[in-house]
Structure formats: C-alpha cells, structure tokens
Amino acid sequence: MTDSPSSSVFYRSRKPYPTAVRGEGVYLYDAGGRRYLDGSSGALVANIGHGRAEVADALARQARELPFVHGSQFTSPVLEEYAARLLNFLGLPGFRFWAVSGGSEANESAIKLARQYHVERGEPGRSKVITRLPSYHGASLGALAASGMGARRAIYSPLFNEGAWPKMPRPDPRLAGEADAERLREVLETEGPETVAAFLAEPVVGASDAALAPNAGYHARIAAICREYGILFIADEVMSGMGRCGSPLAVRLGGDVTPDIVVLGKGLAAGYAPLAGLAASPEVYGTVMQGSGAFQHGFTYAGHPVSVAAGLAVLDIVEREGLPERARVQGERLLAGLRELKERHPVVLEARGHGLLLGLVLGDPATGQAFGTPGMAERVARAAWERGLITYPGTGAVDGIRGDHLLLGPPLCIRDTEVEEMLAALDGALQAGGVSRPRQTPPG
DSSP states (O other): OBOOTTOOOOOSSSSOBOOEEEEEBTEEEETTOOEEEETTHHHHTOTTOBOOHHHHHHHHHHHHHOOOOOTTTOOOHHHHHHHHHHHHHHTOTTOEEEEESSHHHHHHHHHHHHHHHHHHTTOTTOOEEEEEESBOOOSSHHHHHHOBOHHHHGGGGGGSOGGGOOEEEOOOTTSOHHHHHTHHHHHHHHHOGGGEEEEEEOSSOOTTSTTOOOOTTHHHHHHHHHHHHTOEEEEEOTTTTTTTTSSSOGGGTTSOOOOSEEEEOGGGTTTSSOOEEEEEOHHHHHHHHTTTSSOSOOOTTTTOHHHHHHHHHHHHHHHHTTHHHHHHHHHHHHHHHHHHHHHHOTTEEEEEEETTEEEEEEOBTTTTBOOSSOOHHHHHHHHHHHTTEEOEEEEOTTTSSOOEEEEEOOOTTOOHHHHHHHHHHHHHHHHHTTOSOOSSOOOO
C-alpha cells in the first residue's frame, strides 16, 4: 500500500493505494499477490481486458518506426488507416475522425467545433450548448461546465459562464421516448433557439447516473428537433461507444440515428495508450474546410501515432472477437443476475443498463427513494473490494448530493464463470450492507 512521506507521487486523495503490478484478462494483481476482478474496467476503459500482447507489440513497432509527428505538420499512415477502419466499424460513412488523448479533450473539441461551425455559417450568435442534469462530459473546464454533476463542478463554478450551458432534465424511463425528447424543445424555446449551437448528451449515462437510458425513439426525436432548430446533435459515446452497450454506437440502440458529431474515448485504445476523439459529419467538416479552411483548435498529442497504433490493434481484437455482440450476450446474463440480487436485497432499488454498461441504484427500501445522506454506494463498494471485486461507486444523481449508485462495466471479454464470480461478490457485499470494515481501501 502506498501513500507514504517518501513517495513523490501527487495522489488523487490521501487514502492508501495498493500497487498494481500486472493485469490479465478481467483481473488485476497487486504487489502483495492479491487478485481483483476488474468489474468496472477501471473507469469503463479496459474493454478488451488486460495483458493483450499483440497491442503491446503494435505500440512497440510504431514507436520504433514513427513515434511522433505534430498534427499541424503531418499526417501518418497509421492515422489514415485507423480513421478509415474506425468510421467503417461505427457505420459513419463520409465522417472525419479527429484524434486526441482523452475524453475531456474530445468533448472540448466537440464543443469548440460546434461553435466554429455556426460562426462559419454566419450565425455567431449561436454559442450555448444544452446538456442534461445530471451528466458528465469531462474534467477540463469546458467539459466540466457542460456537465451536470454538482459534486465535481461546484468549487469551479465561478470559472464558468453558466448561462452558456442550459440544462434539461435527465431521461425519464416512465415516458415514451418521443415525449421525453420533446423536453428539449421547451429548453430551446426558453433560451431562444437562435442562441443555441448544440445539444450534448450521453446515449447511456455513465458516472453521473449509472447506466440510465431513455426509451426507444428518444434519440431519433432529439435528432429531428435539432435539425428543425438548426442546432447540432453531439452524442457523447466516450463511455458507451465501441461496443460496450452491445452495438458499435449506443445512440443507435433504439433506432437508426446519426448524430452530427460523435465523441469517443476510453474503449478506443482500451487503456493501452491515451486515445480519444470525435467523428464529424460531412456537413460539419465541409462547412469549416470550405469556410475559413482550418479548425481553430489543437493539442500537442492529437493524432499521436503510437496511441493510434494501439487503437488499431484494439479495433482488430474488437472486430475479430465480435466483442459488441459478446457485450450484449454477457450483459444480458449479468443484468439478469443483478435483477435477482435486487429481489434479495431491498437496498437495491433498480438494476438497469445495456450491454456491459450496467448500474445498481441504491436507496431506502422503506420509501423507495434515495437515502437522505449519501454513502451507501461507497460502503457497498468497500465490501465488494474486500471480496476482490472492483466497482465504480457514485453519488449525487438526485440533486447533486443525494443518490447512491454502483456503475458496473467489466471487460467485454468476460466469461460466464467470471460473471458468476462478480455476482457472488456483489451478493456478499450487499449482504454485508457495506458496513463491515474493509481489509484494504478501494479506489474511489
């Protein structure tokens, strides 16, 4: 365990951290030899599992051949190949791929691109980006301002122009998808549609409201409303994309929908290298290139050849092993098990999600509502950690403070026996109620 005065590392918190030394499949191993089932793929990143030698080999080959070029000066063969392969996998013909290093950078890029698109079209008054409450789009200031996650953004709010980020309510599974989406129209009319550049949303919500998704028809109606008012529809698929929800893009789970911009991350390189990006429609790309001719934006490591080589090797595995379909099948198995746990443990109010992006909503069984004071998710996560299972606890979905949940998302290569191992550990953790003192402290 590490956080001693002798360490030179700036840790995220003052709790002690085990030292991870090895990963294999769905498991991580620490320096003491303890094994952990990675039930959250870190932060929904390790889609293909740990320890894939062919990805490491691809990284090494690219580093020997061409480790770096700056995106303002060169393209590279690996970037050209990857962009074409990726967009074909996603079913986005004619789109253009912009590669960066992480999901926050990718969402920052999408926000800036939406703004520039409207300026190029002669509508500089369009600057607002509508998002949802709750939501999470990243840790950088622009992405955080777009987010509706009180605990993570509260202390930074003096740095935001809050008026630029109107919020609409979260998806409501009690409503038909089309009616649910119509609430976007209400926000547009209130704000003045001529001031709005884009609507940005996660097709399946991740960290802020574990695995919440709207009903079928929602995204098709959202896309239609955006077209009607001349705003861009940005789908944040950083967590839900690349097959995790059982389809290359989660926005298409309820129908054939094509957003104007799709934001990607996490599963692109599956943790083997920093890689994220966005896919822009022919209309968006063409408007910029036929206008000023340059996207007024950039990062030093955008299109980094070694990271892109990792993405290409990961995509090979995703396609060869049919991981989106595997995520669908194993997700159904895991969700069925979670719903059985719900029947045995009244503290579980809801088990939900798509593919291997799943969530447990925890609350007071007497009222069926969130606990008045958060903390249950963290206690259950600690009890799971005791049993060798890593989960992703969260709070604040109800009002920024109340609302406990566990986000679950193991690698898409998880096997039947490992699904059962996850469920057994969760069963024990829920039985303990998260009140037993852990032998080791989990991340969170």
